[in-house]
Amino acid sequence: MADAPEPSTTPGEGPAIHPRNRLNELSGEAWLYFTKSVWTTAYPSELGHRLRRAHGANKPPRLMARLIEYFTKTGELVLDPFAGVGGTLLGAAMARGPRRAIGIELSPRWAEVYAEVAQQARAERGGLGPALADLGPQDPGGPRGFDPSGCELLVGDALAILPTMAALSVDFVATDPPYNIQLPMTMAGGALAEAHANRRTDYAMVTDDPADLANAPDYATFLDRMTAVLAELARVLRPARYAVLIVRDAYQDGRYVFTASDLAARAATVGLIPKGDLIWYQAGSRLRPYGYPTGFVPNIVHQHLLVFRRDGAAPADGAPAGTALRGTARGRRASGSRER
Numbered sequence: 001m002a003d004a005p006e007p008s009t010t011p012g013e014g015p016a017i018h019p020r021n022r023l024n025e026l027s028g029e030a031w032l033y034f035t036k037s038v039w040t041t042a043y044p045s046e047l048g049h050r051l052r053r054a055h056g057a058n059k060p061p062r063l064m065a066r067l068i069e070y071f072t073k074t075g076e077l078v079l080d081p082f083a084g085v086g087g088t089l090l091g092a093a094m095a096r097g098p099r100r101a102i103g104i105e106l107s108p109r110w111a112e113v114y115a116e117v118a119q120q121a122r123a124e125r126g127g128l129g130p131a132l133a134d135l136g137p138q139d140p141g142g143p144r145g146f147d148p149s150g151c152e153l154l155v156g157d158a159l160a161i162l163p164t165m166a167a168l169s170v171d172f173v174a175t176d177p178p179y180n181i182q183l184p185m186t187m188a189g190g191a192l193a194e195a196h197a198n199r200r201t202d203y204a205m206v207t208d209d210p211a212d213l214a215n216a217p218d219y220a221t222f223l224d225r226m227t228a229v230l231a232e233l234a235r236v237l238r239p240a241r242y243a244v245l246i247v248r249d250a251y252q253d254g255r256y257v258f259t260a261s262d263l264a265a266r267a268a269t270v271g272l273i274p275k276g277d278l279i280w281y282q283a284g285s286r287l288r289p290y291g292y293p294t295g296f297v298p299n300i301v302h303q304h305l306l307v308f309r310r311d312g313a314a315p316a317d318g319a320p321a322g323t324a325l326r327g328t329a330r331g332r333r334a335s336g337s338r339e340r
C-alpha cells in the first residue's frame with residue numbers, strides 16, 4: 001500500500017512540494033497520478049497541429065509537457081535528438097514553468113514546420129501566445145502558458161551532433177526515435193490491407209537520407225545505430241537523471257517485433273537503467289483488417305514510454321550547471337553506480 005500522498009496545495013502557497021523532492025515541482029498527489037503505468041488521455045489537436053500533422057509520427061506537446069514536468073524543474077534543459085516537428089520543444093515551452101530544450105532533426109522540412117508553429121503560436125492574441133484549454137483532470141495542474149524562447153532546433157544527424165555536446169550537460173532526454181527500419185509494408189500486407197491503406201502511405205514519416213535511422217539496411221544495424229545514440233545520451237545526461245524513449249513495436253515480415261524490449265536491453269548496456277514501461281493507449285487509432293479472415297495480426301494501438309535513469313549518483317545540491325552546446329564538460333563524472 002502506498003504512503004498517503006502529500007496534500008496537493010497549501011492554502012495561499014500553491015502546491016506543497018516535499019522538502020526531499022529534488023526532481024520536480026509536483027505535489028505528492030500529482031507525483032502519484034503520474035506513476036500510473038497506463039495512460040489513456042486523448043490529447044487535443046492544438047499548437048499548430050494542422051501544420052504538424054504532415055509528420056505522421058508527431059507527438060502531442062501536452063504529452064511531452066507532462067513527461068517534462070515530472071522529470072525536470074523550471075528552467076532545466078531537455079534534449080530530443082529526434083525532434084521531428086518539435087513535440088518535445090513545444091512541450092517544454094508549455095510546461096508550467098517553461099523549460100529549455102534542444103532538438104536535433106535530420107530533415108530541414110520538419111525543422112521549418114516547428115519554426116513556423118512556434119512563431120505563429122507566439123504571435124497569437126497580439127503577442128500573448130496561444131490560449132491553451134484547461135483540460136481539468138485530463139491534464140491536472142491548471143492553465144498553461146507558452147514560452148519557446150529557451151528552445152532551439154538544430155538540423156543534422158544526431159550521431160554527428162550529439163558528440164559535440166558537453167558531457168553531463170542535460171537534465172532530461174525525451175525522444176521518439178524512428179521506430180524501426182522502413183519496409184515496403186509495415187504491417188501484414190495483402191489485398192485487404194492495401195485496400196485499407198498502410199500506415200506509411202497515409203503520412204510522411206521517413207526521409208530518403210541514408211543517415212535516417214529508419215533507412216538502416218536491416219534491424220540489427222538499426223539496433224546498433226540506436227545503441228550508439230543511447231551511449232551519447234548517457235554521456236550528456238547528468239548522473240541519476242532520466243531519459244524517456246517513446247517506442248512503438250512493429251509487425252514486419254510476418255512476425256511481431258519487440259522493438260521496445262530490444263531497445264531497453266540495448267540502453268541497459270550503456271548505463272541507462274530501465275525504470276519503467278508506461279503504456280500510452282492511442283484511443284483514436286483506426287482499426288484495419290490486416291490478418292482477417294485467416295490469421296491473427298495485431299492492430300497496435302499503444303506506444304511504450306520507456307523510462308531510464310542514468311547510472312551514477314546525483315551531485316550534491318548547488319553543483320554548477322553545464323552549458324550543453326560547444327561547452328566543456330562541467331560537473332563531476334559519476335563514480336560507480338547506485339541503484340534507487
Ligand SMILES: C[S@@+](CC[C@H](N)C(=O)[O-])C[C@H]1O[C@@H](n2cnc3c(N)ncnc32)[C@H](O)[C@@H]1O
Nearest residue numbers: 057058059082084085087106157158176212213
Ligand atoms: C518518430 S519521429 C519524431 C517525431 C517528433 N516526436 C514530433 O513530435 O514531431 C523521428 C524523427 O527522427 C528523425 N531522424 C531519423 N534519423 C535521424 C538522425 N540520424 N538524426 C536526427 N534525426 C533523425 C526523422 O526525420 C523523424 O522526424
